[in-house]
Amino acid sequence: MGYVRNSFLVTGVGLALGAFLGWSMTHSWGGALSTMFIVTVLAILEVSLSFDNAVVNAVVLKKMTPVWWHRFITWGIAIAVFGMRIVFPLIIVAVITHIDPVSALVMAVTDPERYSSVLTSAHVSVSAFGGAFLAMVGLKHFFNHEKDVHWIGVIERPLTRLGRIEAVELGLALLLLYAVSTGLVGAEQFEFLVAGIFGLVTYIGVDGVSALLDAESAVSEEVVKSSAAAFLYLEVLDASFSFDGVIGAFALSNNLLIIAIGLGVGAMFVRSLTIMLVERETLASYRFL
Numbered sequence: 001m002g003y004v005r006n007s008f009l010v011t012g013v014g015l016a017l018g019a020f021l022g023w024s025m026t027h028s029w030g031g032a033l034s035t036m037f038i039v040t041v042l043a044i045l046e047v048s049l050s051f052d053n054a055v056v057n058a059v060v061l062k063k064m065t066p067v068w069w070h071r072f073i074t075w076g077i078a079i080a081v082f083g084m085r086i087v088f089p090l091i092i093v094a095v096i097t098h099i100d101p102v103s104a105l106v107m108a109v110t111d112p113e114r115y116s117s118v119l120t121s122a123h124v125s126v127s128a129f130g131g132a133f134l135a136m137v138g139l140k141h142f143f144n145h146e147k148d149v150h151w152i153g154v155i156e157r158p159l160t161r162l163g164r165i166e167a168v169e170l171g172l173a174l175l176l177l178y179a180v181s182t183g184l185v186g187a188e189q190f191e192f193l194v195a196g197i198f199g200l201v202t203y204i205g206v207d208g209v210s211a212l213l214d215a216e217s218a219v220s221e222e223v224v225k226s227s228a229a230a231f232l233y234l235e236v237l238d239a240s241f242s243f244d245g246v247i248g249a250f251a252l253s254n255n256l257l258i259i260a261i262g263l264g265v266g267a268m269f270v271r272s273l274t275i276m277l278v279e280r281e282t283l284a285s286y287r288f289l
Contacts, residue, residue, distance in 0.1 A: 042262020068227035112254035132199030
């Protein structure tokens with residue numbers, strides 16, 4: 001329970017803010033309780049969708065220096081909560097509607113129906129970008145020829161042998177992008193391919209920086225630089241993992257503030273799970289996890 005104590009404190013604050021927003025909008029206890037319920041469900045949604053993110057975060061964090069480890073747990077989580085769940089959706093809406101982010105924020109507050117409609121319309125491009133990035137993360141794991149721990153050996157051992165072929169995972173990801181795009185028509189097909197290519201380029205860029213500043217270097221200065229690269233990698237990874245929660249949240253509420261509170265509470269629990277996985281060396285005990 002020590003790991004989630006702060007998360008429960010944030011939950012209390014979040015529920016109080018939700019009740020205040022509900023009362024401000026409806027001037028009734030029913031409205032306040034309804035908003036508190038939505039905040040609770042959004043938090044559960046975020047934890048459900050992001051538990052896998054906590055596991056991946058823990059894998060990367062255990063290779064980072066203590067300084068950068070704490071920076072991610074503090075600043076990195078703040079960026080993930082406010083940047084990914086508030087600022088990034090505003091930027092998407094601003095780009096689509098050709099307005100500035102401040103105007104997008106005004107739209108989110110004054111016309112939430114239109115805001116959610118515009119944001120949802122970008123789902124194809126966002127899914128392609130995040131999906132391509134996450135596909136590369138997964139394929140890199142299964143084609144890693146140095147990997148000796150397998151879930152299903154009969155399938156994974158041949159894949160690790162194929163991993164000796166240069167950029168095989170990139171070629172497969174491109175084929176997957178093309179295959180999925182054939183099921184789309186018109187402008188969506190073009191948008192999907194362009195966004196997917198940018199997702200692949202982003203992965204190559206981040207992975208390239210990480211490879212250049214190898215965390216296993218014996219030189220302490222390079223280890224610090226590699227930890228900084230890992231920090232960047234985790235932020236992009238979190239963005240790719242989290243947007244499904246941002247989109248899914250609009251099924252429960254169109255209010256940007258309510259969504260931010262609910263997902264923020266959930267993100268705090270994901271943070272607590274990440275810390276627990278690292279400090280208790282859970283991944284060493286459960287190697288398949």
